[in-house]
Amino acid sequence: MNIEVEVNGVGYSRDIEPRMLLVHFLRDEIGLTGTHWGCDTTNCGTCVVWMDEVPVKSCTVLAAMAAGHSVRTVEDLEQNGTLDPVQQGFMEMHGLQCGFCTPGMMMTARWLLDHNPDPSEMEIREAISGQICRCTGYENIVRAIRWAAEHSGEPADKAGEVMA
Amino acid sequence: MQVPAPVDYERALSLDHAIELLERYGPDAKIIAGGHSLLPMMKLRLLQPEVLIDLNNVTDLGYIKVESNEMRIGALTRHSELLESPIVSEHFPIISEAERVIADPVVRNRGTVGGSLCQADPSEDLAAVFSALKASVVLRGSKGTRVVPVREFHSGPYSTVIDPGEILTEIRVSLSSPCGSAYKKVERRVGDWAIAAVGVVLRVSNSRADDVGIGLTAVGAEHYCAYEAEEFLVGKELSEETINECARIAAENCNPSADQRGPVDYKRHLVEVLTFRALGKAVARCKGGSQ
Incomplete structure (x- = not known):
């Protein structure tokens, strides 16, 4: 079947099998490999993307279901060469080690901060409770998201330009 | 890689359209909404519908x-x-x-x-x-x-x-019946299915239980209900003693299975404790206690 999906503001049209999962569509059909494919079972959350402005686990959504809808992936966090404060926070606070869970963590974190700009530690922990990290023990991820909360809305040079 | 077996996809554009599609494809079609149970079951080949009818756009x-x-x-x-x-x-x-x-x-x-x-x-x-x-x-x-x-x-x-x-x-x-309700669940870790859980809805008049609803999760209760415990409590004064007895009856009459979440006696014990706690909370709420 043919589907048209808007991903990060760009329209894509592809012929796919109806059984194709959104995570594989993003990675294999349009080459956006920032979204990771992890557990396959809706548990680990590394495949989290936004669909119509809401975080979803893309291993449990059919690409066909995304047709006509808009998807936002981790590639869209950086804007015009400037990292999102969430990305900068993960760098500043060592919020990743192997990096496998990071795209999903950051997409959920961005959504949380858009809806709750000053979350408590407990609110952050609850927001990422459907996502698994096996490196950090979550401590530094929570600090990274707090860092982003404290540095949102700052001028680009402070919140972090992309390093050359 | 876990992916569903080949399947056709139809998008319902209205409720009538969805019903029409169900008629057209018969029992081999499945409605998909959130898909968070259906797609995992399809990945495991526990279900292999021929057509998915997507309801998300209705x-x-x-x-x-x-x-x-x-x-x-x-x-x-x-x-x-x-x-x-x-x-x-x-x-x-x-x-x-x-x-x-x-x-x-x-x-x-x-x-x-x-x-x-x-x-x-x-x-x-x-x-x-x-x-x-x-x-x-x-x-x-x-x-x-x-x-x-x-x-x-x-x-x-x-x-x-x-x-x-x-x-x-x-x-x-x-909206007319409940004056207090509560849900208590024990799970192995955050976000997991219940080992056991109990939901309680109470209406009280003159400190007696007027209407009682007790729902049980994951313990094999018919229609998810604790009928015997409900029947016991109706008309009774809501004392610690009656609540205790009600919880005991709920545990006695459910039918849990032993699995990786625990043995039967442990699950029964949970039902008793959780029924007691949920009833206590619901009673407090009836009296205008904390939400």
Whole structure:
């Protein structure tokens, strides 16, 4: 079947099998490999993307279901060469080690901060409770998201330009 | 890689269109809403429908409203919407408390209330909640609409009385009955299915239980209900003694199975403790205690 999906503001049209999962569509059909494919079972959350402005686990959504809808992936966090404060926070606070869970963590974190700009530690922990990290023990991820909360809305040079 | 077997996809553009598609494809078609139970089952080949009928674009099935002294929940309402609803948190702490421990926030963004009930998983929290609330569901097919009590909707594990040509469109909960409710769950880790859980709805007059609903999750209770315990408590004074006895009866009459979540006696013990605690909380709420 043919589907048209808007991903990060760009329209894509592809012929796919109806059984194709959104995570594989993003990675294999349009080459956006920032979204990771992890557990396959809706548990680990590394495949989290936004669909119509809401975080979803893309291993449990059919690409066909995304047709006509808009998807936002981790590639869209950086804007015009400037990292999102969430990305900068993960760098500043060592919020990743192997990096496998990071795209999903950051997409959920961005959504949380858009809806709750000053979350408590407990609110952050609850927001990422459907996502698994096996490196950090979550401590530094929570600090990274707090860092982003404290540095949102700052001028680009402070919140972090992309390093050359 | 876990992916579903080959399947065809149809997008329903309205409720009537969805019913028409169900008629056209027959029992080999499945409605997909949130898909957070259906797609995992398809990945495991526990289900292999020939056609998926996507209901997600029938957005007028997503609502929470008050009508005819009932709260009416559209089948496509997401778990997160139920959790955030002021109507729900004002009238039904049992629903809010259950929703807070269903899966995780990202899954709750997608999973639907109607889908959860139709899935009829023995561990489904909302089935016990709506059973305790003595809610009804609205089923619509090409031959018309019928309203079925939730306590008659589930016919066993993963099975319901819904006909192949019907769609669950709405859940109705009376706004007049409860004055206190609560949901208590024990799980192995955050976001997991219940080892056991208990939902309680109480109406009290002159310090006696006037109407009692007790729903049990994951312990093999018929229709997710603790009938004997409910029957015991109706008309009784709500003392620690009667609540204790009610909890004991609920534990005695449920039918849990031993599995990786625990042995039978442990699950029975949980039912007793959780029934006691949920009743205590509901009684406190009846008296105007903390929400």
